[in-house]
Amino acid sequence: xxxxxxxxxxxxxxxxxxxxxxxxxxxxxxxxxxxxxxxxxxxxxxxxxxxxxxxxxxxxxxxxxxx
Numbered sequence: 001x002x003x004x005x006x007x008x009x010x011x012x013x014x015x016x017x018x019x020x021x022x023x024x025x026x027x028x029x030x031x032x033x034x035x036x037x038x039x040x041x042x043x044x045x046x047x048x049x050x051x052x053x054x055x056x057x058x059x060x061x062x063x064x065x066x067x
Contacts, residue, residue, distance in 0.1 A: 036061060 030037055030044060036059060037044050038052040045052060050059055 027037065031047065034047050035044050036047045038055065038057050040057040041052065041055045043052060043054045045054075047059070047061070051057065052059070
């Protein structure tokens with residue numbers, strides 16, 4: 001009797017790299033530290049500031065109603 005070969009689940013998934021992009025992981029790490037990166041000039045500043053101190057881009061993640 002010949003037994004069939006079955007690939008183990010852990011072998012299938014060992015090279016699987018999660019679904020999140022590198023940028024999303026970086027944003028989550030900054031948010032845990034109370035920081036945010038400006039989408040306009042890429043400056044890192046406090047999450048609780050309403051505007052970027054460099055280019056005055058509004059912080060829409062923490063203050064969505066302010067423009």
